[in-house]
Every structure is written in C-alpha cells, then in structure tokens.
Amino acid sequence: MRITIFGLTVSSSWGNGHATLWRGLTRALAAQGHAVTFVERDVPWYAEHRDVTQLPGGDLFLYTDWQQVLTERRRLLDADVVIVTSYCPDAVAATRLAEQDSQALRLFYDLDTPVTLARLAAGEIIDYLPPEGLGGFDLVLSYTGGPALAALEQQLGARATAPLYGHVDPDAHRPVVADRLFAGDLSYLGTYAADRQPALAELFVAPAAAMPDARFVLGGSRYPAEFPWRPNIWFMDHVAPPDHPAFFASSRLTLNVTRTDMAAMGWCPSGRLFEAAACGTAIVSDWWDGLDAFFTPGEGILIARDRADVLSALTMDRDEVARIAARARDRVLAQHSSAARAAELVRLIEGVTSSASRSVDA
Known part of the structure; x- marks a missing residue:
C-alpha cells in the first residue's frame, strides 16, 4: 500500500x-x-x-x-x-x-x-x-x-x-541505564500549555514544595519565566526523542498531565503514557474517562487527583512501584506498539x- x-x-x-x-x-x-x-x-x-x-x-x-x-x-x-x-x-x-x-x-x-x-x-x-x-x-x-x-x-x-x-516504538523507547543528568524522584515531560498549568501546579509543583529534599525533573519547551519554580525542580528545555528513554528511566516515577479539553472529553491516551511505560517507568497520571481501558488503575498505573495522591505514590514501596511499571510495560508492548x-x-x-x-x- x-x-x-x-x-x-x-x-x-x-x-x-x-x-x-x-x-x-x-x-x-x-x-x-x-x-x-x-x-x-x-x-x-x-x-x-x-x-x-x-x-x-x-x-x-x-x-x-x-x-x-x-x-x-x-x-x-x-x-x-x-x-x-x-x-x-x-x-x-x-x-x-x-x-x-x-x-x-x-x-x-x-x-x-x-x-x-x-x-x-x-x-x-x-x-x-x-x-x-x-x-x-x-x-x-x-x-x-x-x-x-x-x-x-x-x-x-x-x-x-x-x-x-x-x-510507542519499542525500538526507540525501551529500558536503559539511568543517567545522572535526569535523575529524580518524579519527572514530567511535556511542552508548556496554559490550560495544563493548574493541574501541573497541583500534581508537580505542590509536591515539590512539600518534599524539599526530593528531586523533581521537568523537561519541555516554551516554559515562561513566571513558572512557579522551586529550588528542587530541575529544568531541561526540550528533551529530544533519543533522550526520552534515559529521561524516563532515571526517575522513580513519572507524571502524566492531560490538557483540559482532552481530559474533559476522555479516551485520550497521550503518547507519553505509552513511551514511559515502554521504558519501564511507573506512571502517575491525572484521571479521565477511558483511562482504565488502557491501564488498570492501581496495578499498571497510579492515579493522582490531588497533591496528596502524588505524595502517597512517592512514598510507596520500591518493589511495588517496579511491579506496577512491569505490568504497564507488558500491556503496552502487547497492545499499544x-x-x-x-x-x-x-x-x-x-x-x-x-x-x-x-x-x-x-
């Protein structure tokens, strides 16, 4: 064809x-x-x-x-x-x-x-x-x-x-050795969008403020100077696709935040969800209708409706986090490559x- x-x-x-x-x-x-x-x-x-x-x-x-x-x-x-x-x-x-x-x-x-x-x-x-x-x-x-x-x-x-x-292309997104440049407790990868900012402030910036000794890593382009930066938020302007596996693999958890119009309509899995899962990283995501058709909440993905949910995820047992990541990777490779x-x-x-x-x- x-x-x-x-x-x-x-x-x-x-x-x-x-x-x-x-x-x-x-x-x-x-x-x-x-x-x-x-x-x-x-x-x-x-x-x-x-x-x-x-x-x-x-x-x-x-x-x-x-x-x-x-x-x-x-x-x-x-x-x-x-x-x-x-x-x-x-x-x-x-x-x-x-x-x-x-x-x-x-x-x-x-x-x-x-x-x-x-x-x-x-x-x-x-x-x-x-x-x-x-x-x-x-x-x-x-x-x-x-x-x-x-x-x-x-x-x-x-x-x-x-x-x-x-x-996701599993040849391009796969587990790799962690890179100290991207190392963190929670990462977020995404271009700046004003309509996504309130959720990002609640699910990323607020947890960073509550855990000053933890390291939060944010990658993406177009972030304004007035973004509410915290001392423990490390920023990288535009992480190129070849660096995505290392970016995801170097953090304990990665955050997904959906744009307002997409979250309101539901059934809108971001490519970042599949990329992170294919790289073997556990995901914390905001909720939208249909998400459970792609990942099983609590088993293959963690759901965060507010900062308390993110803080709870960050204190989970590491072995359980690894099991969640493994289940998500298996499902993505089987259904969403x-x-x-x-x-x-x-x-x-x-x-x-x-x-x-x-x-x-x-």
Whole structure:
C-alpha cells in the first residue's frame, strides 16, 4: 500500500507530540511492506529544531511554497491512500488537491479532536478543516475515542469514524541505564500549555514544595519565566526523542498531565503514557474517562487527583512501584506498539475499501 500524509511535522519534535508518533508509525508501516511519503511545510521554527532529515522507512517531502507540491502532485498523489491531518498548515489545499487529482482513498486524521471541537463550539474558524466539514473523506480517524467520534459525525459530517490512538516504538523507547543528568524522584515531560498549568501546579509543583529534599525533573519547551519554580525542580528545555528513554528511566516515577479539553472529553491516551511505560517507568497520571481501558488503575498505573495522591505514590514501596511499571510495560508492548497501531490502520483502510467495493457491486 502507498500512503501519502499531509501533516504538521515529522522532521521536528520541538514543541509538538505529532513527530514522534509519525516516526514510529511510518517505521512500522514500512516494516509491514507499505510505502509512506510525509509532506511537510518547511517552517522556520521547526527547521531550527529539526532532528530528522530522512524519514525512517519512508520519504520526507519538505516544501516552502505550495507550488512545489503542485509541481510534484503526480508523484505525491500516486497513492492508494491520502491522509490529511489536524494542524497541517495547508490541510484545506491538500484536501482539494486529493479530491481533484487523485483516485486514492481519502482520510482525515484529527490528532487534536477535543481542541478541534472546543474551537468549533467557540465559533472559531479552524484553518485545517474544509469549510464544508469532513463529509468528503472516506474515513475520519481520531486520536481521541469515546464521545469524540459521535461529535465528529454530528458536528462535522464525518461519514465514518474510528479511533487511532497513540502508540510507542519499542525500538526507540525501551529500558536503559539511568543517567545522572535526569535523575529524580518524579519527572514530567511535556511542552508548556496554559490550560495544563493548574493541574501541573497541583500534581508537580505542590509536591515539590512539600518534599524539599526530593528531586523533581521537568523537561519541555516554551516554559515562561513566571513558572512557579522551586529550588528542587530541575529544568531541561526540550528533551529530544533519543533522550526520552534515559529521561524516563532515571526517575522513580513519572507524571502524566492531560490538557483540559482532552481530559474533559476522555479516551485520550497521550503518547507519553505509552513511551514511559515502554521504558519501564511507573506512571502517575491525572484521571479521565477511558483511562482504565488502557491501564488498570492501581496495578499498571497510579492515579493522582490531588497533591496528596502524588505524595502517597512517592512514598510507596520500591518493589511495588517496579511491579506496577512491569505490568504497564507488558500491556503496552502487547497492545499499544507502533506495529500494532500500523496493523490497525491497515485494517481500517481495508475495511473502508471493502465497504466501497460492496457498494459498487450492489
């Protein structure tokens, strides 16, 4: 199968979670015999922080002007499937191009569905959505499951929807020897987001204040100077993907905090959850509906609703913490690897193709 993706970025992991997901999925699709071309606008802020110039298992097409895409349209659209994603800067143009010049199956993949729906409810113009909605796509995939799927159908006219959750490449995320640079009692890895700040203050900053002799490690970009730093919080600006295993493996526990819109809608497992678990690190996470479909609370993940829950986790027996981490790793490798998700994507595509064939025959 030949797949062309018009997306935000795969070449730079700076300030976004899309890149790591696409790298794992592309590598897995290639290993399963499929060919992937990722089409990405070459913007300055990602070019300055580019950590991939050749796509593992695929072809990376960088362009600075849409005319370059038009010039290469025959090659780019010579595909079985064209996928357009949320936050792709030229999503509408890519959709129109696929409609006009390709016989490929057309998919839309919203990796930010709760944000999309919240902006829609606020009456905002969403530049990655066609004005007429999503009814022109053969299948709409969502990084968020549960009620988000019905909302995409009812509010944006999607004809068929399916969840395609996050995943992890176990070759890239695996247990490694701890690194003193990242050593800590509790770590948190994530780009700064204002809507995530209250939960981060409660579940990370407040425990740091309550345990001044413990070491808290925070990694991520775009953190403002007015962030409520504590003397025992160590900060690293943008931890590159190759350093993620050491970052996770070097802390006793790692924290997951979900963005407000995503937590409110539920069924939104962050890629960081799967990455940390694959690295053999026990996770403390905020709660959202559907979390227990991916990890068993108390057995494969620890739930924190307030600072007291985090402090309790930090005083748990180390052997029990290790057992929780091991159970989470086993489950992620069995159900949430990039290879498993790539196979799931192929099954979904084949299902749409089969349905279309039956419709034509009828």
